[in-house]
Amino acid sequence: MRDREFIELLDRGLYLVRGEAAAILTHAGGDPDSIGASYTLINILKEIYKVKKTLFTIPSRPSTHSKALLNHLNLAIDDLEGHEGYFIVLDAGSPEQLEEYRWIFSKPEKVIVIDHHTTSIGSYPKDVKLYVSDKYQSVCEIIYDLAELLNYELNTLEAEALFAGIYYDTVRLSIADKNSLRAVCRLAEKDVNPVELLSRLETRMELPERIARLKAASRMRIYKIGEFMIVLTRVGSYQSSCARSLLGLGAHIAVAAGESDDGVEVSMRAVNEVVERYGIDLGRDVAEKLGGEFGGHGGGHAAAARAYCREGDIDSILSRCLEILSEKLGSRAELMEA
Ligand SMILES: [Mn+2]
Known part of the structure; x- marks a missing residue:
């Protein structure tokens, strides 16, 4: 595990949402890292933290690339209107990246940010609960480590979701360090088929x-x-x-x-x-x-x-x-x- 202390802190932080409702948000447009991490975190929240209701959204509109992954994971976008409970923001380096959802910071104490961008530290309102470590190359690896800490058994789709995030955030593994590669190898043991998965995600470029x-x-x-x-x-x-x-x-x-x-x-x-x-x-x-x-x-x-x-x-x-x-x-x- 890359940073056990950080992951233990995150685990304790997530106990806050136990028995509550939680809405998960990515940065504007989404990307494989934010979507893959959201998908797996949602399942973990329900299973381990007994969150009673989860919602998910991508501010602005999902990019073409994001849509392909959402389809593969069968992850639907919800309306957060009227949501009461916690907001968990993934992979967004600043509040501006939440576009039309910046209103969630009107109750900063209800917002939890999980991220690996250095810019996150200092850019969020002070009562927001920040779990940021720029030691990590992806948020998906943070969630991977959380699953490991919790002894949560990832299924194939969760493993694929996390693999996709690590793969793209490390520029197709070209800048992956040993911890990212270790996670990728462990995920491969969960029956991830990279060739098939990536061919689904890499949509052909359309004429426009x-x-x-x-x-x-x-x-x-x-x-x-x-x-x-x-x-x-x-x-x-x-x-x-x-x-x-x-x-x-x-x-x-x-x-x-x-x-x-x-x-x-x-x-x-x-x-x-x-x-x-x-x-x-x-x-x-x-x-x-x-x-x-x-x-x-x-x-x-x-x-x-x-x-x-x-x-x-x-x-x-x-x-x-x-x-x-x-x-x-x-x-x-x-x-x-x-
Ligand atoms: Mn990322």
């Missing part, structure tokens, strides 16, 4: 996403900052998929912005080399700042982040983003001829 990616590439402006290639583009949908695809083309940092119902959504991605060499954190250094300056919010991880801007137009938001990146990387941005 392909079109968005190709448009994003054809519209991009290319900048050089020092020795790094930065690309900025605008596209109406699939911003994060577009930004990711531009890294595949050769960009070190890619930023894709597009208008949504309530402002401008900006997705950004960086290759690890930039993150490591410059200690740049797109979530903290760029998205949070950009969102804040344009009347919205932002956050994420070092190499993948998103800002929501409620003021300003795409052009001014993108130029400000370029400015922040230049400051961070310590050189001026030069526009390259297309």
